[in-house]
Amino acid sequence: MTRIARLLALFAILPTLALAQTEERPNVTVYRAGFFKANQPNTALDMVGLLPGFRLNGGDSGIRGFSGSVGNVLIDGGLPTSKQESVEDILRRIPAGAVDRIELIRPGAAGVDMYGHPLLANVIRNRTSTLRGRAEAEYAVNAIGLTAPRMALNLTRQGDNDTLDLSFTYGRDIQGNHGRGFRNRYAFPGGAPLRLADYYFPEHQLFSQGTASYRRELFGGDLNISSVIRQEVQYSDIVETITFPALLTNLGTERERERSIEGLLQYEYPLGAVSRARLYFIHRSGEENGLSRQVSPAATDTSLGREGTRETILRLDARTEEGPVAVEGGVEGAINILRSRNELELGGVIVPLPASNVRVAEERAEFFANATWRIHPDLTLEAGARNEISTISQSGDTNLTRSLSFFKPRGLLSWRFAPEHEFRFLAEREVGQLSFGGFVSSANLINNNVQAGNQNLAPPRTTRLEATWEHRFWDRGAITLTARRDFIAGLLDNIPVTLNGRTFNTRGNIGSGRRDVLEGNLILPLDRIGLTGFTLLLNGNLSDTRVRDLVTGELRAFSGAAPHDGEIGFTHDIPAWNIRWGGEFDASTYSTEYRIDEVGRSHNASTLEFFVEYKPSTAWTFRIFGRELTQVPFVRDRTVYAGLRNTAPVSFYEVRKLNNGALYGFAVQYNFDG
Secondary structure, three states: OHHHHHHHHHHHHHHHOEEEOOOOOOOEEEEHHHHHHHHHHOOOHHHHHOOOOOOOOOOOOOOOOOOOOOOOOOEOOOOOOOOOOOHHHHHHHHHHHHEEEEEEEEEOOOOOOOOOOOOEEEEEEEOOOEEEEEOOOEEEOOOOOOOOOEEEEEEEEEEOEEEEEEEEEEEEEEOOOOOOEEEEEEOOOOEEEEEEEEEEEEEEEEEEEEEEEEEEEEEEEEEEEEEEEEEHHHHEEEEEEEEEOOOOEEEEEEEEEEEEEEEEEEEEEEEOOOEEEEEEEEEEEEEEEEEEEEEEOEEEEEEEEEEEEEEEEEEEEEEEOOOEEEEEEEEEEEEEEEEEEEEEEEEOEEOOOOOOEEEEEEEEEEEEEEEEEEEEEEEEEEEEEEEEEEEEEEOOOOOEEEOOOOOOOOEEEEEEOOOOOEEEEEEEEEEEEOOHHHOOEEEEEEEEEEEEEEOOOOOOOOEOOOOOOOEEOOOOEEEEEEEEEEEEOOEEEEEEEEEEOEEEEEEEOOOOOEEEEEEEEEEEOHHOOOOOOOEEEEEEEEEEEEEEEOOOOOOOOOOOOOOEEEEEEEEEHHHHHHHEEEEEEEEEEEEEEEEEEEEEEEEEEEEEEEEEOOOOOOOOEEEEEOOOOOOOEEEEEEEEEEEOOOOEEEEEEEEEEEOOOOOOEEEEEEEOOO
């Protein structure tokens, strides 16, 4: 039988395959380190990516407050000790050799708060040594000569009753969707060239970060404290050489520096055998300074922005169980403050902007309750609700105070109708948070865009219906399909605002919209069709969005919504040679931004990457890699109007193509135990 015939036969028999992995306790499947050995994972992130039916959700650190910002991964039974740091970064720091097991947790598992997720992965580290760590060094260079070095050091000290984690990272990234190319403008209609220009737009990001977390038993409970200090500096020096209609050069500069610090305290105390109470305290502060400047022979235009933010969160919750029913509830309070000042100067003339100098403060409280009922070992119902009340006040250019209140119910039904099949149905009402950035003005002179602030923003309200089918087969394979429909009231998009007779683009509520999404992912080991050591991974989604354009009155997609995306990857493990290699292909996609006087489309090119890892011992890992191997340029086209799109003619059509070229690099990692 040919390999193609074997592959077709495999898909034909998928529904008949039994699940080899068994549960060690109700709704908790345990995958011990040996389960992953054949795949030679390097980090805990690699291991989590191999969990059948599980898709990593890192949460959203941009959400103010605690609810909704939590991802679907636990470390040693507790939440990762930072809101600022991504779950992926935390998992990447944990060597695979330090993981004892990973628990895949489903609704109804005893003693577990699901944090609103249908699945949780609990990464349990072993305690085989008191001191372990990892040192990493990486270097990469792309086709136009930009370099990306990186260094990292991670240390973990484990005692009988406590754990200390320290890490430091420093390096430079090459930002995608930039590089060398052209930026041309054409007349519309007809396509006659108005301006032809060579364009050089590299973008770098310098980053440094230090983290520390300490966990120990204290007064019969579990104490966890952590801190994160981070700085990011993004910079670009842009050269635009116009070759038609006349030879001249424009220079551009973009600078942005962000600094942030976070401290977190978490304490959990048992209240009997099946009950517990938890306290969270988080404080974050940050500052951001930005510069955008364009210099031409005719004039110099400059935009300056300064921003400071603070967030303080206090949360108390409790959980108890009685037989098949678990109940939890609590309260959360948060204070958030933004101070922002922006200045725009065009040709030496100050241009007034709406909401250019503002202070925004939010005081928010949320009360929540949730109940989980294990109706049957294979049927679980989770139902709950949150009630949010907040007061948002704005001062500076505009003085305004608003009070908001929203009720957010939620229900999740999980039904395992066969040992290897599970169906989940979710119905919930979500209320989006208002981005503080929407209240203030900003300007990007490189893209010729000015975004005004809007004091009258209201949060979008979403009613969501979602159904998921999950099928696990063999001991490593899984396929998951999810269908979702969102009904959105008060959708945020672009609207016009006028100041001193001049109309600006701003974010605002444009009415009701609808979003339909179909997601699928597959983990497929190919050993049974003769491809020993090969694992195939596929992820993708289709999305259809509809809203009525506030300017033209026509139905269109949401601004920035991609209609599709997908990726296919594979790994091949050869344990006899201590080699692991693989690759990933990301399909091309696009998104469209509908501004009041412009329609812009960003075309994200398909990408291809490969890697080869060699492990001469358990301590050393050597890796070579190549990224962006398709070398397809990133394309952005803009149709720019002389005024509002519904009445004004088209001024020009612009096409920008940029390419960083392929990037090649190597990395060395050393794991050590004390």
